[in-house]
Amino acid sequence: MQRYxxxxxxxxxxxxxxxxxFHHAIKVMRNQVGAQLELVGPDxxxxxxxxxxxEPEQAQAKxxxxxxxxxxxxxxxxxxxxxxxxxxxxxxxxxxxxxxxAQFIFYNGARSVAxxxxxxxxxxxxxxxxxxxxxxxxxxxxxxPEVLYCQSLDEVLTAIETADYRTVAYEESAKQGETSxxxxxxxxxxxxxQAKPQAPCRLAAFxxxxxxFTPAEVQTLQAQQxxxxxxxxxxxxxxxxPLYLLAALSFGLELA
Amino acid sequence: MQRYxxxxxxxxxxxxxxxxxFHHAIKVMRNQVGAQLELVGPDxxxxxxxxxxxEPEQAQAKxxxxxxxxxxxxxxxxxxxxxxxxxxxxxxxxxxxxxxxAQFIFYNGARSVAxxxxxxxxxxxxxxxxxxxxxxxxxxxxxxPEVLYCQSLDEVLTAIETADYRTVAYEESAKQGETSxxxxxxxxxxxxxQAKPQAPCRLAAFxxxxxxFTPAEVQTLQAQQxxxxxxxxxxxxxxxxPLYLLAALSFGLELA
Numbered sequence: 001m002q003r004y005x006x007x008x009x010x011x012x013x014x015x016x017x018x019x020x021x022f023h024h025a026i027k028v029m030r031n032q033v034g035a036q037l038e039l040v041g042p043d044x045x046x047x048x049x050x051x052x053x054x055e056p057e058q059a060q061a062k063x064x065x066x067x068x069x070x071x072x073x074x075x076x077x078x079x080x081x082x083x084x085x086x087x088x089x090x091x092x093x094x095x096x097x098x099x100x101x102a103q104f105i106f107y108n109g110a111r112s113v114a115x116x117x118x119x120x121x122x123x124x125x126x127x128x129x130x131x132x133x134x135x136x137x138x139x140x141x142x143x144x145p146e147v148l149y150c151q152s153l154d155e156v157l158t159a160i161e162t163a164d165y166r167t168v169a170y171e172e173s174a175k176q177g178e179t180s181x182x183x184x185x186x187x188x189x190x191x192x193x194q195a196k197p198q199a200p201c202r203l204a205a206f207x208x209x210x211x212x213f214t215p216a217e218v219q220t221l222q223a224q225q226x227x228x229x230x231x232x233x234x235x236x237x238x239x240x241x242p243l244y245l246l247a248a249l250s251f252g253l254e255l256a
Numbered sequence: 257m258q259r260y261x262x263x264x265x266x267x268x269x270x271x272x273x274x275x276x277x278f279h280h281a282i283k284v285m286r287n288q289v290g291a292q293l294e295l296v297g298p299d300x301x302x303x304x305x306x307x308x309x310x311e312p313e314q315a316q317a318k319x320x321x322x323x324x325x326x327x328x329x330x331x332x333x334x335x336x337x338x339x340x341x342x343x344x345x346x347x348x349x350x351x352x353x354x355x356x357x358a359q360f361i362f363y364n365g366a367r368s369v370a371x372x373x374x375x376x377x378x379x380x381x382x383x384x385x386x387x388x389x390x391x392x393x394x395x396x397x398x399x400x401p402e403v404l405y406c407q408s409l410d411e412v413l414t415a416i417e418t419a420d421y422r423t424v425a426y427e428e429s430a431k432q433g434e435t436s437x438x439x440x441x442x443x444x445x446x447x448x449x450q451a452k453p454q455a456p457c458r459l460a461a462f463x464x465x466x467x468x469f470t471p472a473e474v475q476t477l478q479a480q481q482x483x484x485x486x487x488x489x490x491x492x493x494x495x496x497x498p499l500y501l502l503a504a505l506s507f508g509l510e511l512a
Contacts, residue, residue, distance in 0.1 A: 098490060139491045243499055251507055255438050
């Protein structure tokens with residue numbers, strides 16, 4: 001069933017289909033009376049609704065049921081990536097959304113081959129935010145991850161002030177055989193989620209651009225208590241490492 | 257350092273650079289005398305070598321050291337995917353190689369939008385094998401995963417006869433909240449690797465094409481004791497699910 005994110009919660013049993021949904025569901029997808037859709041509002045509840053009347057400029061719908069499935073990763077993960085060239089940022093947002101990321105922050109790394117200026121960043125973030133929404137709909141999530149741009153690593157550090165845990169995927173750590181930090185973080189998150197199941201739990205995870213981090217960048221992060229984690233003994237591309245982290249967190253927290 | 261896979265092991269301290277390496281390392285990359293390369297032969301050992309003389313049609317090199325790092329996933333994973341359209345098969349091979357897959361098998365699923373005939377399959381497999389080799393070099397692996405094509409699911413079942421464990425990522429299982437099978441498989445693999453560290457341990461993992469499996473295909477697999485595993489509560493695209501599985505196996509076996 002097609003899922004749509006809407007700006008205002010559905011609070012009545014019969015209602016006018018939100019304008020943003022009307023266009024796609026009726027004009028583009030040509031749904032007919034009787035067709036069912038899923039609408040997700042800011043309350044993160046999935047409402048299954050059925051079309052009851054279609055007029056030229058609007059449509060009426062009724063509530064069928066409210067789903068209770070919880071598709072969100074129990075830890076809110078901020079994926080922080082140095083800007084890479086080509087469509088790599090898009091792939092990170094698309095696949096990272098499928099894998100449960102809560103937020104994406106892109107920054108100009110010292111070794112980023114592509115750098116964004118403020119004007120370019122506005123366009124890019126806008127496009128990436130649309131990709132996040134499409135991927136969130138397709139993967140049946142109830143939250144659209146937010147996409148942010150920071151000019152520098154210092155600016156990122158301000159954006160992650162509320163994070164409970166901070167880690168950086170540093171290639172040198174993996175090369176030196178670091179194999180325990182990520183598992184330790186997963187155990188700490190598990191313990192925190194059991195102790196305070198209602199409180200949000202946040203992890204900020206840093207990834208370099210294609211060229212990796214400079215020693216100065218790693219020093220900046222380490223001075224802020226960002227822990228270097230190895231992600232296994234194979235060298236991954238810049239766009240693969242965030243996907244590994246998200247899948248590992250899902251396995252460690254949702255399945256194991 | 258650039259890594260090359262070679263067909264014959266290096267067994268002497270001084271030797272002529274293999275022809276396939278000569279072309280890329282000297283003609284394309286323009287390495288000079290004194291430059292170092294990594295060569296990996298069928299023995300899966302990484303030999304660091306240094307160029308000692310460059311002639312128009314060949315080059316001489318000497319052995320510097322043999323590396324002992326073990327970058328291979330401890331379980332040999334056969335990633336079996338229904339053929340999907342566009343560049344999805346290429347992405348699966350590229351990223352799956354970075355994440356440690358041992359073999360890729362592509363088959364014509366009942367719901368595959370794109371189907372390969374034998375002629376097309378030869379071309380495709382050839383191209384995918386080159387992608388696997390490039391990704392294996394870049395991710396510093398010591399084995400190039402093999403790419404195979406099977407016309408049908410029945411043919412696949414013959415190709416995985418030696419697998420110790422068999423699982424299928426079935427969307428319906430995830431929807432029904434199946435959350436324990438993958439973790440159980442990881443525990444069994446761990447126990448086997450501890451009991452028999454020298455013996456190969458193999459996992460065959462099935463994934464549908466974009467449209468998913470038909471009920472008949474799932475029946476065929478279940479009749480062969482292929483266990484349905486949920487990969488978390490979010491719906492993943494056909495090309496994302498194999499990457500989730502490989503990252504989860506790495507986390508469970510190499511880090512946790």
